[in-house]
Amino acid sequence: MTVDLRSDTVTRPTPTMYEAIAKAELGDDVLGHDPTVLRLERMAAERLGKEEGLFFPSGTMANQAAIAAQTRPGDSILADEDAHILFYEGAGPSVFSAVQARSYPSQNGRPDPIEIESRILTSSHHTPGTTLLCLENSHNRAGGAVTPLKILLQIREVAERRGLKVHLDGARLFNAATALREDPADLASIADTVMVSLSKGLCSPVGSLLCGSSETIEAARFWRKRMGGGMRQSGILAACGIVSLSEMTERLDEDHGRTKALGDSLKNVPGLTPHEPETNILMVDTQLPADTWVSKMTQRDVLVYAFGAHRLRLVLHRDVDDVGLGHAIAAFKDLGRELEG
Numbered sequence: 001m002t003v004d005l006r007s008d009t010v011t012r013p014t015p016t017m018y019e020a021i022a023k024a025e026l027g028d029d030v031l032g033h034d035p036t037v038l039r040l041e042r043m044a045a046e047r048l049g050k051e052e053g054l055f056f057p058s059g060t061m062a063n064q065a066a067i068a069a070q071t072r073p074g075d076s077i078l079a080d081e082d083a084h085i086l087f088y089e090g091a092g093p094s095v096f097s098a099v100q101a102r103s104y105p106s107q108n109g110r111p112d113p114i115e116i117e118s119r120i121l122t123s124s125h126h127t128p129g130t131t132l133l134c135l136e137n138s139h140n141r142a143g144g145a146v147t148p149l150k151i152l153l154q155i156r157e158v159a160e161r162r163g164l165k166v167h168l169d170g171a172r173l174f175n176a177a178t179a180l181r182e183d184p185a186d187l188a189s190i191a192d193t194v195m196v197s198l199s200k201g202l203c204s205p206v207g208s209l210l211c212g213s214s215e216t217i218e219a220a221r222f223w224r225k226r227m228g229g230g231m232r233q234s235g236i237l238a239a240c241g242i243v244s245l246s247e248m249t250e251r252l253d254e255d256h257g258r259t260k261a262l263g264d265s266l267k268n269v270p271g272l273t274p275h276e277p278e279t280n281i282l283m284v285d286t287q288l289p290a291d292t293w294v295s296k297m298t299q300r301d302v303l304v305y306a307f308g309a310h311r312l313r314l315v316l317h318r319d320v321d322d323v324g325l326g327h328a329i330a331a332f333k334d335l336g337r338e339l340e341g
């Protein structure tokens with residue numbers, strides 16, 4: 001048995017998804033004729049309280065299309081210093097949108113409205129006006145940390161007062177909503193556009209959705225095509241997405257429970273200091289180099305990810321059940337004893 005804790009992106013399609021693929025009604029989505037894609041887009045928009053949705057091959061492309069659709073070259077945008085948009089998307093804001101990306105600090109992934117406001121630039125002959133604020137909930141690099149609705153509403157007030165649009169990178173928005181016991185539409189209500197991933201904890205093989213006003217989604221559709229993201233019979237993929245939205249969001253609590261159980265068990269393993277998880281991501285600091293843990297855990301059939309020289313990232317998802325969790329905990333304990341000796 002191999003237990004893969006590297007990411008929730010490793011999840012495989014569920015049996016219901018394979019059935020949905022076989023039955024999917026298809027058309028050419030670039031021509032706007034794939035009924036399954038249209039159904040998924042409507043479903044997502046309704047679920048997130050927005051006018052329209054647009055299906056993308058990846059979260060990265062959806063984030064970048066959202067930025068491009070809501071800025072003009074020479075604007076500046078703000079994002080958390082550790083945001084996926086700034087860290088992992090290949091300088092997309094500079095390349096696709098020709099905007100200057102500036103960062104704001106956050107406390108363990110939770111943004112501070114005052115810090116954000118202090119970094120907003122007014123357009124002048126010196127400064128590129130800030131027109132878009134990007135948020136991330138839950139926050140990947142901050143170990144799945146969630147931002148409560150109260151703070152989000154304060155940030156929205158700043159954005160409105162200062163004339164900024166807001167884009168929410170909600171790759172794991174359903175995890176955040178589950179942990180906060182909030183409706184995902186309420187968390188998304190503070191944003192003009194929201195991206196949600198289907199291919200992480202929701203188990204679809206591919207795909208993300210961008211939701212927002214009809215006007216912004218039309219602009220994003222243009223950018224999706226320009227970026228090469230127009231897909232033809234993508235109802236094959238959207239069929240899985242429909243299963244993700246209708247069946248997979250309710251079970252995320254299970255992943256969060258196992259993440260907490262894993263963190264609690266690792267507190268007693270010599271050489272490891274687990275952080276307190278908030279959703280399905282557990283960060284663990286290691287005394288020995290993280291790479292040593294990665295290679296020795298791999299020998300024990302547990303795949304983990306080195307997140308820094310002395311930090312591991314472990315992610316729980318549908319493909320790790322209680323048996324898998326037990327196997328991982330036993331392997332960590334066994335290795336902890338071996339490395340200590």
Ligand SMILES: Cc1ncc(COP(=O)(O)O)c(C=O)c1O
Nearest residue numbers: 058059060061084136140169171
């Ligand atoms: C917070 C966040 N945003 C965006 C993405 C990008 O999604 P994709 O891998 O589908 O491009 C990820 C992927 O891990 C993510 O964690």
